[in-house]
Amino acid sequence: MAQKICIVGTGYVGLTTGICLAFLGHEVTCVDVDQAKISALHAGDVPIYEPHLRELMALAAENLSFTTSYADGVADADVVFIAVNTPTAADGSPDLRYLRAAAQSIGETLGDRFTVVVNKSTVPIGSGNWVGAIVRDFFEATHPGTPGNFQLASNPEFLREGTAIGDTLYADRVVVGSDDPRALEVLSNVYRPILDQTFTPPAFLPRPENFGVVPLVSTDLASAELIKYAANSFLALKISYINEIAQLAERVGADIAQVALGTGLDTRIGRRFLGAGIGWGGSCFGKDTAALITTAREYKLDMPIVAAARETNQRQRELVVEKLLEELRIIKGCTIGILGLAFKPDTDDLRDAPAIDIAQRLISRGARVRLHDPVAMGRLAREFPELADCLRDEPAEVVTGADAVVLATEWAQYRQLDWKALAPLMRSPILLDGRHTLDRQRLTAAGFRYIAVAAWNPPR
Ligand SMILES: NC(=O)C1=CN([C@@H]2O[C@H](COP(=O)(O)OP(=O)(O)OC[C@H]3O[C@@H](n4cnc5c(N)ncnc54)[C@H](O)[C@@H]3O)[C@@H](O)[C@H]2O)C=CC1
Numbered sequence: 001m002a003q004k005i006c007i008v009g010t011g012y013v014g015l016t017t018g019i020c021l022a023f024l025g026h027e028v029t030c031v032d033v034d035q036a037k038i039s040a041l042h043a044g045d046v047p048i049y050e051p052h053l054r055e056l057m058a059l060a061a062e063n064l065s066f067t068t069s070y071a072d073g074v075a076d077a078d079v080v081f082i083a084v085n086t087p088t089a090a091d092g093s094p095d096l097r098y099l100r101a102a103a104q105s106i107g108e109t110l111g112d113r114f115t116v117v118v119n120k121s122t123v124p125i126g127s128g129n130w131v132g133a134i135v136r137d138f139f140e141a142t143h144p145g146t147p148g149n150f151q152l153a154s155n156p157e158f159l160r161e162g163t164a165i166g167d168t169l170y171a172d173r174v175v176v177g178s179d180d181p182r183a184l185e186v187l188s189n190v191y192r193p194i195l196d197q198t199f200t201p202p203a204f205l206p207r208p209e210n211f212g213v214v215p216l217v218s219t220d221l222a223s224a225e226l227i228k229y230a231a232n233s234f235l236a237l238k239i240s241y242i243n244e245i246a247q248l249a250e251r252v253g254a255d256i257a258q259v260a261l262g263t264g265l266d267t268r269i270g271r272r273f274l275g276a277g278i279g280w281g282g283s284c285f286g287k288d289t290a291a292l293i294t295t296a297r298e299y300k301l302d303m304p305i306v307a308a309a310r311e312t313n314q315r316q317r318e319l320v321v322e323k324l325l326e327e328l329r330i331i332k333g334c335t336i337g338i339l340g341l342a343f344k345p346d347t348d349d350l351r352d353a354p355a356i357d358i359a360q361r362l363i364s365r366g367a368r369v370r371l372h373d374p375v376a377m378g379r380l381a382r383e384f385p386e387l388a389d390c391l392r393d394e395p396a397e398v399v400t401g402a403d404a405v406v407l408a409t410e411w412a413q414y415r416q417l418d419w420k421a422l423a424p425l426m427r428s429p430i431l432l433d434g435r436h437t438l439d440r441q442r443l444t445a446a447g448f449r450y451i452a453v454a455a456w457n458p459p460r
């Protein structure tokens, strides 16, 4: 049954969720404090780069509205999802100021019908109760004498940027947590079309073959909150583990791609997230592993495995500099190109992108750096103005006259480049593949000295 839904925060998670739920037939109002974003959405523009989101928004248009007014979205909603950003504060703990502000505004604008207020943002364990208390305080302050008619729930999000719609419509699972059975019932109804796969898939994103129903994990508030951190930290440590093995593979002359394949085909281990290279970036793995460690510390617990995964990830970035030093001897004065800036392909997100970190490390050593990305360059110029002069419109401009090129993000378009034509343009044709994504033989035949991070590299 269609429900009235309000989404607070229209970023990667809020916008994708809002559009998908509207596509499934719910009546969705998206609220954001950023007037520019709301104006863009009114004009039919999607303010982030996410494949197919604009097309799905057009399909869902009659069920979707966008506003900066909480009253318009919250007052008669059955469900209010909070999807605001929860970045890391200086001490490693999550910065909850946006969450607090959202909870206050929801409390002030809730109506009298039963509403489930849902944390979709990744929030520290215990935040559900904290948000509930804020909503209640502000509801009571603005509605004296009226008892609040709402319940709190947690509904952690597992989508990945770049594949956000598929991850939502064809999810591995849906997790909902609440200490109130009625709230759990409402949420399971919201997700019913996904759980039972009763919707007609959009033409541009067919249902994967043999895709069955989606399991629902219905649990208490604290368990749902911990599931999110446990999942992200496990994925992060899986990547760090293969990167650690890759270091050993390099020393013993083993091929890490084969090692990952032979290991991952064991279904208990699984092949995914065993891609060795310069390590993870993005807004969540770093933030969520830090938050897990901080929360555990509050309970006098150490998380040595998670802490080690973070250290390994930092080391992978420094390895790029070490590899270039091995090749070039002196980096100062060299020109180094970086292809790929977003933290992964198919997104324009630059949060904790390894490429930016690597560019800054190289610049601090005196290198001249040139940068290219298929979609994230406008964003880089806005968010890192100090690097704007390094941007080049075409990969060929990055490569021309360079002493080395680093492939930092495995965009498909880089695999399709005419590398044979690019090699002669370089001062020295060294290509450092940070993602193990190009074919060594093809690149060598094209005239490159092809090296990879943490992989066996032939001696010079
Ligand atoms: N980006 C991702 O792939 C995933 C993110 N998450 C979690 O979801 C949450 C949101 O992440 P993103 O969507 O990436 O963030 P984002 O930064 O892309 O979007 C957050 C949005 O919230 C808005 N906002 C901030 N304060 C507000 C307020 N008081 N009222 C209304 N709107 C407000 C901002 O203007 C922005 O549009 C975070 O907790 C994140 O950890 C979870 C899974 C995946």
Ligand SMILES: O=C(O)[C@H]1O[C@H](OP(=O)(O)OP(=O)(O)OC[C@H]2O[C@@H](n3ccc(=O)[nH]c3=O)[C@H](O)[C@@H]2O)[C@H](O)[C@@H](O)[C@@H]1O
Pocket: 122, 157, 158, 159, 160, 161, 162, 232, 235, 239, 272, 273, 274, 275, 276, 277, 278, 279, 280, 281, 282, 283, 284, 285, 343, 344
């Ligand atoms: O909480 C979140 O924000 C999300 O974080 C990740 O999603 P995302 O960060 O969008 O992207 P991933 O595909 O997980 O990639 C993260 C980073 O790990 C790197 N990675 C990934 C896989 C791999 O094998 N090796 C590897 O280095 C990617 O290049 C990227 O920098 C999780 O995969 C999502 O389930 C989760 O919802």
